[in-house]
C-alpha cells in the first residue's frame with residue numbers, strides 16, 4: 001500500500017485460502033492483460049477465462065504465460081468443461097488441461113443437465129491432477145434450486161475433491177444467488193452458511209452492491225468471484241472500508257471522535273445514533 005492508515009480490517013496475504021478475488025477475463029488482449037496485472041496483480045488470486053473464450057482468443061498460450069509470470073493461476077470457465085462433456089469429450093478435456101499446463105479446472109453444470117453423481121465423479125477424477133473449483137447453480141433463471149439442494153450439492157462436491165465451491169451468478173449477477181433484479185437471495189445465502197464453511201465458497205458477485213452485501217455480511221476476507229478486471233481496485237477499497245459503501249463498517253465507532261459519528265435525524269451534530 002502507498003501509505004499507512006489506522007483501523008483497517010486485516011486482509012489475508014497471498015497465497016490465501018480466504019479473502020480470494022477471482023477475476024473474470026472475457027477476452028482481454030495480451031496488452032490489456034499486462035495493463036491489468038500492473039494494477040491488479042496484488043489483489044487478484046485467480047483468473048477465470050470466462051466460459052469458452054479460451055477457444056476463440058488469439059495467443060492463448062502467450063496469455064497463460066503472462067499470467068503465470070505474475071504468479072496468478074488461471075482456469076478455463078465451467079462452460080468450456082460443459083462444452084466438452086456434452087460432446088462426450090472428457091478425455092480431450094483432460095488432454096487440454098495437460099497441454100496448457102493448467103493447475104485449476106472448473107467443473108460446472110450450469111448449462112446442461114448432468115446427473116449429480118456423475119458431476120462428482122468428474123470432480124473426483126480431475127482432482128487427482130488439478131485443483132478443482134466446482135460451481136453450483138443454474139444459468140437458467142427459470143430453474144430455482146431450493147437451498148437444501150445447494151447445500152447437499154456443495155457438500156458432495158467438496159467431499160469429491162473440490163477445493164472450493166462457486167455460487168453461480170453469471171457475468172450479470174442476475175441468476176442463481178441473485179434475483180433477476182440483482183438482489184441477493186439472502187435467505188439462500190444464510191442457509192448455505194449454516195452448513196458450508198464460508199472459506200470454502202466463492203460467491204460470484206459481479207455487481208458493486210452485491211460485493212458490498214457480502215463484505216458486510218462476511219467481512220473483508222470473503223471470497224468473491226466474477227470480478228471485472230477494471231473493478232479490482234474498487235473492490236479492494238470496499239473490502240478495506242475505503243469507499244463510501246463500507247466506510248464506517250469496520251471502524252470502532254467508540255474510538256471515533258463524536259463529531260464524526262452518525263447524527264440522529266432530530267439530534268444536534270455529534271449526537272450519536274445507537275449502533276446495531
Ligand SMILES: O=C(O)[C@H](CS(=O)(=O)O)OP(=O)(O)O
Pocket residue numbers: 048049050051052076077078079080106108110135139168169170171172204226
Ligand atoms: O458462470 C459464470 O459466471 C460464467 C460466465 S457466464 O455465465 O457466461 O456469464 O460461466 P463460466 O463458464 O463459469 O465462465
